[in-house]
Amino acid sequence: MSKQIKRVLHPKVKSIIDENDEVRIRFIQKGSFVEYEVIKVIWQEILDLLEQPVRPRMEGMLLVSPTNNGKTTMIRKFIVKYSPDIGNLVYVETPERTTLKEFYVEILNTLGYPAKSTRSTGDLRRKILVGLENQKVKMLFFDEIQNLLDSRRDHKRDILNGLKSLNNRAQIPIVLVGIETAKEILDLDKQVADRYPAIEMPLWEDGTDDYYNLLATFEALLPLKKPSNLHSVNIAKRLHAVSEGKIGRITTIIRKCGIKAIRGGEERITLSLLKSMPFRW
Numbered sequence: 001m002s003k004q005i006k007r008v009l010h011p012k013v014k015s016i017i018d019e020n021d022e023v024r025i026r027f028i029q030k031g032s033f034v035e036y037e038v039i040k041v042i043w044q045e046i047l048d049l050l051e052q053p054v055r056p057r058m059e060g061m062l063l064v065s066p067t068n069n070g071k072t073t074m075i076r077k078f079i080v081k082y083s084p085d086i087g088n089l090v091y092v093e094t095p096e097r098t099t100l101k102e103f104y105v106e107i108l109n110t111l112g113y114p115a116k117s118t119r120s121t122g123d124l125r126r127k128i129l130v131g132l133e134n135q136k137v138k139m140l141f142f143d144e145i146q147n148l149l150d151s152r153r154d155h156k157r158d159i160l161n162g163l164k165s166l167n168n169r170a171q172i173p174i175v176l177v178g179i180e181t182a183k184e185i186l187d188l189d190k191q192v193a194d195r196y197p198a199i200e201m202p203l204w205e206d207g208t209d210d211y212y213n214l215l216a217t218f219e220a221l222l223p224l225k226k227p228s229n230l231h232s233v234n235i236a237k238r239l240h241a242v243s244e245g246k247i248g249r250i251t252t253i254i255r256k257c258g259i260k261a262i263r264g265g266e267e268r269i270t271l272s273l274l275k276s277m278p279f280r281w
Helices: 021-030 037-051 071-086 100-111 121-134 145-150 153-170 182-186 190-195 209-220 233-243 247-263 271-276
Strands: 061-064 088-093 137-143 174-178 198-200
Touching (some): 021 247, 037 061, 037 071, 037 137, 061 182, 071 088, 071 137, 088 100, 100 121, 100 153, 121 137, 121 153, 137 153, 145 153, 145 174, 145 182, 153 174, 153 182, 153 190, 174 182, 209 247, 233 247, 233 271, 247 271
Parallel strands (some): 061 174, 061 198, 088 137
16 A cells, blocks of 8 residues: 655756746656665765775675666766766776677776777786876776676686786776676676675565655656656556566656656646556567
């Protein structure tokens, strides 16, 4: 049974609630990032990594989440929010079917030092270390780390050893990010796995206060003239069934339904409107 939650519009929404349809639709399309409780907990874990004393074996983290559950957005938002105070936080997307050299080249390209895999592994590693020091990088994030599963087994081990070497020499924390299969990569090397304890971003569970509060937060960010009561039992259940509890899907569904509610003149998201949307994943 859902709990009673009064709609309290976000100040930004209040400021445009009486604007024309197109202004309000553009606001919805732009999107708003919701710092829900799980994100705050994970962000604090990352901040704690940054507070550890410098040593050869810096502790890191493996952030695991189902696909389309907001992990990449969360990391990018963390970088935007905290870089001004902390310093340079670098995000690298792990290439598919890669070798250690190609992995190093991707890091160098991200740092702004174009390189080719024809260089020796040692040269590439030294260039990375110089780049990290020159740019005063405080933390490295490697997203889509499960992409390494497509690499040859010997290349996987080389890259894990390369990560271990970077961790030892640069002496900065590293956060690995990926879907559930990312754990299989670290299982290849117990020493590497020990450096990256896993933290999971769970799917949302229907019928919980956290889920209802999340929906109420989303509703507060919708410039609709009438309450939708997204946290009501029937709407909440329908949202959960269609999204499978994935935050990325929940966000997409609410955004598209909000736009349709404005264009159709209903000014609220109803169960019938939700059922009319042909969502296919």
